[in-house]
Amino acid sequence: MSLVITDLHATLEDGTEILKGVSLEIPAGEVHAIMGPNGSGKSTLSKVIAGHEGYVVTSGSVTLDGEDIFEMSIDERSRAGIFLAFQYPAEVPGVSNANFIRAALQSRLPKGEEIDAVAYYKNLYSKMDLLEMDRKFTARSVNEGFSGGEKKRNEILQMMMLEPKYCILDETDSGLDIDALKIVAKGVNAMRSPERGMLLITHYQRLLDYIAPDHVHVMAAGKIVRSGGPELALELEKNGYDFLKEEALVTA
Template sequence: MSLDIRNLTVSIGEKPILKEFNLTVPKGEVHAIMGPNGTGKSTLAKALAGHEDYDIIGGEALLDGTNIVGMEPDEIARSGLFLAFQYPAEIPGVSIANFIRAAVQARLPEGENLVATKYYKELYAAMDQLKMDRAFTSRSVNDGFSGGEKKRCEILQMMMLKPEYAIMDETDSGLDIDALRIVAEGVNSMRGPDRGFLVITHYQRLLDYIVPDVVHVMYDGKIVKSGDKTLALELEEKGYDWVKEELAPASA
């Protein structure tokens, strides 16, 4: 079982961003995507999640065999895909506890109701793991939160929803080392044979804590190079120019 992206072509308006993009993320594995700014990393994440600003004009994205292209975002989420945003939205007036509870309820089979005592037991256990004060449950989602608090809230949602596949769109952006470590611990606690992760990042430092099985380099809307975790170290040391130089003869 896998997240299998085949020849995905995505544009914003008239501008093509992803160009026959291909990637397979099997359950049980963590794949990381790195690449220069503007190469399509966040476009990939948002397009897979069903964002209305991104036009999928070709290809498919199979979630355990089901094509999610064309589905509404809530249908994609219920199918088992989770997206942790680079810039999580603020939702004034909606408490974290009620927001996550509604999301968890929406993923239950029709006619099954969430048991409140079980829900809060799991919620508090996850918050303790993420070192979040339990008073956060009554605060509005991300309203007035620091960058680190927003990212912990994203991971809390993921831990409660237990998706089959999780995409982390530059979750390390804006985090100090302590917050980064805590967020990574939350992700690592969910690693296992029944879940796949796609981690999008600019920086190798996140991959010190969330060690990937495979690292991919994305350039000009495509995966152009893949390797093990040592590839991330090479990119950190040498930048991306050497990758572009390798591609130059092929495009000449």
């Protein structure tokens, strides 16, 4: 059971190449972190996996437990078990949080089967309590008027309710103060499971202080240029990314 990325190349719609041969395997039960400077392709990787229409896959593959995700539509990828927590979560005016999550869960049920409302709200409230979210948020429109920290907690709430097989978190720590970061990390850690893989995309070691990864990868110039254990993140925190630029050029 793995999310496997093999020699993935992808461009923008105008032909600009962003991903230049990314290979990575994330087995179920493991947490992998990708770090790297701005413009290295980290967020692009997450969007390509999720099926963002602004990118064109030119070669390579991504398989989810052996199935080619590029043969799936965006909603099929979600139902198959892929979840992306956005760096900049979108606002959805007029749709309440409770109805949004309920509709997403309903879409995963067999035709004719309905969600039990009592059990749904009991589960929803327990997750909100863990994330220290006021229950009034259930009636508010998705992310509308939310602070940055509230939006990120809302992303984790959706993830916890949907219980995906593979979670991709794109810079979930960006814009969070230390208290919000700890709460978000608590939610993510509660989702760790032998049956679930996670990919954390971040610039900073501080997220990894609270969500300990099994493996850390460094991305530069559209490729994974170095991989290691949690100690690699500490090395990057100390030395920065400058020493990786030559390495990226050598492997280009």
